Amino acid sequence: MKVHNQSKIKPAEKNLSSTDNPSHSNKKVARGAPTAIRPEEAKAINQYINAGTAENTRKAYRSAIQHFISWGGLLPTNPTEISRYLVAFASQLSVNTLNLRLAGLSQWHTSQGFDDPTQHPGVKKVISGIRRTHGLRTKKARAIHPHQLHQALDFLRNRHLKGVRDSALIAIGFFGAFRRSELCALRWEHLEWHPQGLLVKLQRSKTDQDGSSITKAIPSNPEENYCPTTLLRQWQTLSGSPSTGFVFRRVDRWGKLHDEAIQGQSINLLIKQIAKDCLWEHPHEYSAHSLRRGLSTSAAKAGASFESIKRQGGWRHDGTVRQYIEEGNLFEENAVNHLFPSTINSS
Numbered sequence: 596m597k598v599h600n601q602s603k604i605k606p607a608e609k610n611l612s613s614t615d616n617p618s619h620s621n622k623k624v625a626r627g628a629p630t631a632i633r634p635e636e637a638k639a640i641n642q643y644i645n646a647g648t649a650e651n652t653r654k655a656y657r658s659a660i661q662h663f664i665s666w667g668g669l670l671p672t673n674p675t676e677i678s679r680y681l682v683a684f685a686s687q688l689s690v691n692t693l694n695l696r697l698a699g700l701s702q703w704h705t706s707q708g709f710d711d712p713t714q715h716p717g718v719k720k721v722i723s724g725i726r727r728t729h730g731l732r733t734k735k736a737r738a739i740h741p742h743q744l745h746q747a748l749d750f751l752r753n754r755h756l757k758g759v760r761d762s763a764l765i766a767i768g769f770f771g772a773f774r775r776s777e778l779c780a781l782r783w784e785h786l787e788w789h790p791q792g793l794l795v796k797l798q799r800s801k802t803d804q805d806g807s808s809i810t811k812a813i814p815s816n817p818e819e820n821y822c823p824t825t826l827l828r829q830w831q832t833l834s835g836s837p838s839t840g841f842v843f844r845r846v847d848r849w850g851k852l853h854d855e856a857i858q859g860q861s862i863n864l865l866i867k868q869i870a871k872d873c874l875w876e877h878p879h880e881y882s883a884h885s886l887r888r889g890l891s892t893s894a895a896k897a898g899a900s901f902e903s904i905k906r907q908g909g910w911r912h913d914g915t916v917r918q919y920i921e922e923g924n925l926f927e928e929n930a931v932n933h934l935f936p937s938t939i940n941s942s
Contacts (some may be wrong), residue, residue: 651776659699671704674715681718685725693722736882738922739866739889744769745821747869752820756833757846761865763830764843764857766823768886770813771795772908775859775883781842783831791815793824797909809909859883891916892923 632640664670666680677700681693688696701713712718739747744765751762768778777797787794792814816822831837834844834852841856862883870878887908894904905916926932 655695656699656702659696660703662696663700671707671709672700672712674712674718677712677715677718678721681721681725685729690722690726690729693725697722736884736888737877737880738892739769739881739885741889741893743873743875744889746873748821748826750869750873756850756852759826759830759833760843760846761869763823763826764862765866765869765886766821766826767813768862768883769890770816770823771811772887772890773811774887775862778843778862778883779841779856779859783838783840783842786842788824793827811907811909888919891919895920895923896927 660670663672663680666683668676668680677697680696684693697713697718701711704711704713747765748762751758751765764778767773767781768775773781780798781795785796785798787796792812795811795813797809797811813823815824819825827842830842840854843857845853845855845857845861847853866881866883866885867878870881875881891904891908894907901913901916901920904920905913908916910916
């Protein structure tokens with residue numbers, strides 16, 4: 596990493612601890628004066644600071660810094676260099692991605708005690724101009740609809756260990772409207788079995804980073820071949836009937852089951868491969884988010900209430916839920932339907 600003024604950048608522990616100076620051990624501390632922070636205290640403080648930011652966010656910030664440096668940027672930087680960087684990738688990266696890069700650069704400067712160059716009015720003008728010129732260009736994963744889910748489960752039925760895991764994963768992912776990070780983190784200890792179905796207690800999610808759990812209910816389906824709880828029970832039995840550990844564990848190319856959780860990117864690749872095997876159109880446009888999107892749009896189309904969809908998906912913002920509902924009802928709740936056929940015939 597290319598960094599200017601390294602003398603200004605100190606490790607967090609050195610900033611917090613003054614025990615490196617032996618003279619502190621013989622000094623008397625006045626009443627009410629702050630005491631020297633012990634190394635173990637400094638370590639604990641840094642751990643809690645790190646816990647204040649989600650791991651995925653830290654990864655995104657690190658990626659942003661690496662991308663900026665690989666372009667030729669130096670740290671710390673200035674508004675002019677950031678503007679040049681934005682212009683260099685304005686036609687290649689989406690505005691959302693550029694904003695994420697800015698967030699990573701902003702976090703680096705503030706955490707190191709430097710002025711934040713991303714907040715300069717000139718930088719804000721540049722990103723605003725890029726947005727107006729190129730638009731957001733957001734990529735939306737295609738929704739998996741119930742008939743496609745059935746097709747996928749039929750395709751995976753009576754297959755090897757990985758096929759049983761994949762069946763349970765996509766069924767739970769769809770009916771629970773889970774994010775891929777939530778599927779990866781799901782543990783057997785988080786599950787409660789009930790006669791009506793399954794309760795899943797998420798310890799942490801994208802919209803709940805403070806650690807308070809969110810509970811989702813997944814009802815059982817009378818059609819056992821497509822029942823998420825039945826498929827999950829089958830996976831539990833085949834994987835050794837565990838009561839602890841990750842639910843969806845990694846299966847290698849030789850069919851060996853490992854203790855660690857499946858990776859999020861592996862779920863994306865799994866969904867794309869299923870889309871390809873089932874001959875769905877545009878298979879590359881499907882991803883793990885297709886499960887979550889599919890539940891919301893399909894439920895809206897079937898008449899589920901706004902609040903029930905929001906609760907199942909764990910969405911915090913109403914706008915996101917409304918967007919999914921509108922997409923699910925583009926044809927059913929279309930103004931043109933009022934013109935066909937009775938309105939025209941009666942005119």
